[in-house]
Amino acid sequence: MNVKQYLIEKGKLAKSASRKMAIKETHVKNTALKAMAEALMENKNSIISANIKDMENGRQKGLSQYMLDRLLLNEKRIYDMANGLNEVASLRDPVGEVEKMWRTENNLQIGQIRVPLGVIGMIYESRPNVTVDAAALCIKAGNSVILRGGTEAINSNTILVNIIKKAAIENGLPQGCIEFIEFTDRQVVKEMMRLNEYIDVLIPRGGAGLINSVVNNATIPVIKTGVGNCHIYIDESADLKMAEDIVINAKTQRPAVCNAIETILVNKNVAKKFLPQLAEKLIKLGVELRGCSASKNILSNIKLASEEDWATEYLDLILAIKVVESIDGAIEHIYKYGTNHSEAIITNDYKNSQRFLKEIDAAAVYVNASTRFTDGSQFGFGAEIGISTQKLHTRGPMGLKELTTIKNIIYGEGQIRE
């Protein structure tokens, strides 16, 4: 079968399932999710065996230790996936919520009711747990999902999908609600991005390369996620102890994620006082520092940052430091180099806090808190499918509600337009 035909078959199955999914009762979806969790635990040995193949292939291909760790499934991680399914089952179903209903002058009653997006195409990279997490969230929000995971995880993903799909269908969900693209070559993804007739929305999750490729090639609407060149600006009026704690947290607590920071911007009037002690602590924690010339004057032993440093999402224990004249310099720097993800100011100045909140254009803008909170669970959404850094549809962490759209429903009594 040719690739296009294969994709159309998958698309038809998913589209047809999406009609049934859209009107599925919440309790059926929840029962299926719980059954999927149980099925994962029951089949953990086969999952681990399949994963071992991926791990071996990965080692032979020379994947980094970090990549191998992302690929790994062990008993604990399988338990976490199962647990995640149960948690999604316990979340409130957004479908059918009417957030707004009003009456018009001519007595039409118009409501905006939450309905599923339809068929969601997920394109992601190495971590096999995304297969289960994404399927769970899409299903709970009443969607069908077509999954296309990374080549390295093909054996793990295949078995995971087989297990959860079987459990889902045996427990009342329609055939086609979870489809998986087994082909691993890139041409398939390109074709998938143009299946407008069958896929309503594409969500790419992964590095900048993947996301740019989807944005540039897709004709289906895309929710762009994740790339984060995040900053913290330490204002003159900052509580410097608080600033230090937040910078250390935002850089080192989990450096490889998109809401970790890459650069700090330090007001020139506190740089001398703030930087030496911070630098000492960061260096102890294994962080490499790269500074502008003014910060190098204070911290003589650090590397000089290049223009490229300001634009880089390190995703690693490296921090760039720039001394700025004032909040204006910080705002300009973020405007020039930021990726509209998460930005923070540490300040005790009312005006500056308000200016930062107003003028910074990002999915999440913080006053006196770590950027690491840009996350569906931390926001209280229960779970997330990604973090939108585009402006259409939504911005920031996307939970169940963000996997739905609205439909206008209108109750009339014979009205015609004059």
Added chain:
Amino acid sequence: MNVKQYLIEKGKLAKSASRKMAIKETHVKNTALKAMAEALMENKNSIISANIKDMENGRQKGLSQYMLDRLLLNEKRIYDMANGLNEVASLRDPVGEVEKMWRTENNLQIGQIRVPLGVIGMIYESRPNVTVDAAALCIKAGNSVILRGGTEAINSNTILVNIIKKAAIENGLPQGCIEFIEFTDRQVVKEMMRLNEYIDVLIPRGGAGLINSVVNNATIPVIKTGVGNCHIYIDESADLKMAEDIVINAKTQRPAVCNAIETILVNKNVAKKFLPQLAEKLIKLGVELRGCSASKNILSNIKLASEEDWATEYLDLILAIKVVESIDGAIEHIYKYGTNHSEAIITNDYKNSQRFLKEIDAAAVYVNASTRFTDGSQFGFGAEIGISTQKLHTRGPMGLKELTTIKNIIYGEGQIRE
């Protein structure tokens, strides 16, 4: 100057203006809108002169009477545009509204505040009033706008933009808030659709050809608008007088618009009673009828509908008629041929009304009312920039709120992530 460079210059101007627009006070935006309205009235003679050139060129090019009418600007229409500007000034500014704010377990205060989309690219066809309407809505919602209108209206659009832009800038709005693409060749539009660095959202307004071209070529996020193959299903339990009034209204009140109907689906148990009188009235109103074989059995003098008829948005005084077994047949037909715009059921049956509202997947689903109400003004939004028929961002009429997005703002007190 080459086209790419020209577009980048426009993009830079608009992007830079969008930062200033985003924090512009409401009263400044309103003053500018009112000044734009006055400037139109003051310059009505020059506008009419420019429009005469377009009308002459149009006649020479052999545009249809209908197209020429869309192109025409006269004193009344200039007054309507000015009036539209004043109405937009009187609408409530959505920017800064916080629809939701909550506290997390660790005491972060998170709010979702409405902010402008940024730079909006409008690509539209012949009607020059779109130039003014779109600019007004984009500006009021705090955006910059780059306008690219139809070739036929180039003289009218150029003068309209010059007038409103001058008035806007003289009244406190930034240079670059309204930019206009003077080049009329198609290559320019294609390049414009890929200016991701400078344009946040594209809104095409026009026929199916234009919209498909934008969907297929754009790398910028698109809000798809408008194509409407809309239906009314007349249920067995319908009040047939109400059904007749609604069908006549939805077909004939303004046939060339997207929310007019193209096909009616009639329950077989009422077809014989309902169709003859309806047909007589519609034919008197100049409507051509094309029916399935069952309806031709009832209305012998009408044309037989082809498969193509079911899929056509006539935008004209033509109506297709199909007799269906039950509500199931109606739902299936709409699923197969509908364009997710506006669909209506005429019924007095509670279960059927609920099924139709639930199972029909469209921007607007009606019980006992004309589909012609799918419109920003009719919905009470004050104005509209188009009707979204896609699922991302919003669905149905788009008013000012739909020209904004959200930003998460987080008030902390030193929180770090554990």
